Amino acid sequence: xxxxxxxxxxxxxALGAIAPDADLxxxxxxxxxxxxxxxxxMDMQGLVVGLYEATGIxxxxxxxxxxxxxxxxxxYLAAHRPGGQ
Amino acid sequence: MSDFTMxxxxxxxxxxxxxxxxxxxGDAVRRGDIVASVDTSKAEIEIEIFEDGVVGxxxxxxxxxxxxxxxxxxxxxxxxxxxxxxxxxxxxTPTATPVAAAPPPASSPPTPRTVAPLAAASPPAAPPLAxxxxxxxxxVSPLARRVAAQMGIDPETVPGTGSGGAVTxxxxxxxxxxxxxxxxxxxxxxxxxxxxxxVQSAAEPAVADRRSAMRKAIGDLMARSKRxxxxxxxxxxxxxxAALAWLAERNATLAPPERAxxxxxxxxxxxxxxxxxxxxxxxFADGAPQPAEHVHxxxxxxxxxxxxxxxxxxxxxxxxxxxxxxxxxxxxxRVRAGTMRGSEMADPTIxxxxxxxxGADKVFGVIYPPQVALIGFGAIRxxxxxxxxxxxxRPTAIATLAADHRASDGHDGSLLLAELDRLxxxxxxxx
Numbered sequence: 023x024x025x026x027x028x029x030x031x032x033x034x035x036a037l038g039a040i041a042p043d044a045d046l047x048x049x050x051x052x053x054x055x056x057x058x059x060x061x062x063x064m065d066m067q068g069l070v071v072g073l074y075e076a077t078g079i080x081x082x083x084x085x086x087x088x089x090x091x092x093x094x095x096x097x098y099l100a101a102h103r104p105g106g107q
Numbered sequence: 108m109s110d111f112t113m114x115x116x117x118x119x120x121x122x123x124x125x126x127x128x129x130x131x132x133g134d135a136v137r138r139g140d141i142v143a144s145v146d147t148s149k150a151e152i153e154i155e156i157f158e159d160g161v162v163g164x165x166x167x168x169x170x171x172x173x174x175x176x177x178x179x180x181x182x183x184x185x186x187x188x189x190x191x192x193x194x195x196x197x198x199x200t201p202t203a204t205p206v207a208a209a210p211p212p213a214s215s216p217p218t219p220r221t222v223a224p225l226a227a228a229s230p231p232a233a234p235p236l237a238x239x240x241x242x243x244x245x246x247v248s249p250l251a252r253r254v255a256a257q258m259g260i261d262p263e264t265v266p267g268t269g270s271g272g273a274v275t276x277x278x279x280x281x282x283x284x285x286x287x288x289x290x291x292x293x294x295x296x297x298x299x300x301x302x303x304x305x306v307q308s309a310a311e312p313a314v315a316d317r318r319s320a321m322r323k324a325i326g327d328l329m330a331r332s333k334r335x336x337x338x339x340x341x342x343x344x345x346x347x348x349a350a351l352a353w354l355a356e357r358n359a360t361l362a363p364p365e366r367a368x369x370x371x372x373x374x375x376x377x378x379x380x381x382x383x384x385x386x387x388x389x390x391f392a393d394g395a396p397q398p399a400e401h402v403h404x405x406x407x408x409x410x411x412x413x414x415x416x417x418x419x420x421x422x423x424x425x426x427x428x429x430x431x432x433x434x435x436x437x438x439x440x441r442v443r444a445g446t447m448r449g450s451e452m453a454d455p456t457i458x459x460x461x462x463x464x465x466g467a468d469k470v471f472g473v474i475y476p477p478q479v480a481l482i483g484f485g486a487i488r489x490x491x492x493x494x495x496x497x498x499x500x501r502p503t504a505i506a507t508l509a510a511d512h513r514a515s516d517g518h519d520g521s522l523l524l525a526e527l528d529r530l531x532x533x534x535x536x537x538x
Contacts, residue, residue, distance in 0.1 A: 041411065042444065043411050064370065070366075074363040074364070
């Protein structure tokens with residue numbers, strides 16, 4: 023089972039894949055991904071695919087809006103991982 | 108013998124810098140193989156060859172900037188049978204000697220690529236020149252890559268039976284049906300990613316130079332468009348309720364990699380509408396409109412850090428939504444990684460620009476010469492919508508058309524937009 027730190031790493035890796043030029047080291051956990059990284063719907067879809075492939079967690083389309091920040095995304099994954107709380 | 112020349116990768120390109128050769132003298136090549144990468148002022152582009160043959164001499168060294176049309180390499184006709192070339196033994200065959208093939212049937216028609224004579228018999232040949240520079244870069248035909256993306260297969264893992272071990276569409280389909288290939292973790296991004304470091308090669312201009320060169324290239328092309336093309340502009344508001352509901356229902360049944368985004372639906376509708384209105388799909392060249400037989404849909408994609416490119420999705424009007432989405436995802440990833448292909452850059456027949464969900468309400472398009480039309484979509488937003496004597500809030504998109512009066516009139520353009528609207532009210536036709 024992934025720890026929160028592992029989930030955070032996976033989120034950052036997935037973000038790195040869709041925004042290769044973004045400086046993720048300086049990205050605040052509470053910054054809006056869409057605003058900070060200028061993510062569009064294709065990018066969000068890519069993020070969800072990346073997370074699905076890394077973690078097996080399937081974020082349904084209606085929940086894409088809940089992946090607003092890195093912190094939100096980690097929390098969402100933690101809550102939805104197999105056997106999660 | 109014929110020359111493989113520096114291609115024109117868009118109307119704004121006058122010269123290119125050869126970044127890398129993926130072939131060596133003696134290599135057998137088939138139409139569609141990626142043989143080199145070239146740095147235009149806009150991006151690194153992988154360029155394909157458009158005939159079958161054997162690489163003779165490489166005439167231009169890596170790092171050299173040459174004008175469009177400059178011979179880059181000589182291509183010798185395929186010697187004897189396809190077998191000689193097909194089994195990967197080409198480098199050892201006598202035909203590899205450039206000058207030897209004296210009276211060449213230079214104009215011999217390319218052998219049909221549908222046949223892979225030794226497919227069953229020969230083991231997948233190691234690509235004769237497996238591009239040692241980059242670890243591994245299996246040669247994969249663009250079509251095979253597209254099919255692989257759709258099937259969720261990593262084409263790099265498929266045994267290739269094409270020329271030089273290239274992976275063909277048939278190989279991908281065979282792998283899919285026999286299940287010999289593990290599903291890819293991320294079908295296309297890994298294929299593109301290893302190429303990224305190559306962009307930083309010696310020939311690479313500094314980032315600031317690239318940006319100003321890109322800005323100049325865009326400026327020159329758009330200035331030409333504004334100067335030469337008598338634009339007319341139309342717009343129509345489209346009720347997206349049915350399309351979005353249909354898409355949400357479709358996506359709810361699918362795993363994330365299979366889902367499509369609304370932009371893909373808009374592209375699908377645009378491509379099909381363009382196919383029905385040939386006077387808006389094609390070029391204006393040599394003083395006359397030249398309608399295209401295919402719809403190669405240019406997709407305007409913003410580059411992170413500024414600038415844009417509009418590479419083509421080939422035969423987009425014939426792709427089901429899932430395939431179109433895969434192609435769009437592939438293209439977006441490769442644009443970001445800087446690995447577009449020459450054929451994509453050279454031949455869009457109509458371009459679509461979609462501003463995305465964070466974009467403005469509508470776009471007043473500027474046509475990419477020598478094309479004759481550009482379709483634009485603003486952000487899909489809830490807006491007041493009158494229907495049946497009532498006003499309600501509905502998700503709507505404003506579609507615009509910029510078109511060339513030398514090739515069509517407003518009536519033609521209106522019909523195209525009306526067809527676009529009709530398709531989006533019947534999204535199941537786009538599936």
